[in-house]
Amino acid sequence: MTGYTYILRCSDGTFYAGSTKYLADRIEAHRQGLGSDYTTNRCPLELVWSAEFARIDEAFALEKQIQGWSHAKRLTFIEGGWDAIKGWSARERALRGER
Secondary structure: OOEEEEEEEOOOOOEEEEEEOOHHHHHHHHHOOOOOHHHHOOOOOEEEEEEEEOOHHHHHHHHHHHHOOOHHHHHHHHHHHHHHOOOOOHHHHHHOOOO
16 A cells, blocks of 8 residues: 655744655645644644655555654755755764764
8 A cells, every 4th residue: 555754844944754655635634733733833834754665564665764863854855855965974983983
């Protein structure tokens, strides 16, 4: 079953990452204050990134990955995609001798 991962920009400038089977319905639920506790008091919301996957478990796995990212990494990803965040992991920075 198809799944989607998405990122919303909240009115306070934070980002919310989620996954769903039905993207349009889920975004509308967020906008109505029914999407999640986090977004309820942070409207209006803007969909700033989304991707479709063949399976919902793939979308969910990416959601969890994005949730572990810093605000700066999420913003860089939204603006520049996967290539823009290459080398952001602590492991990759350690391999290059960076902190």
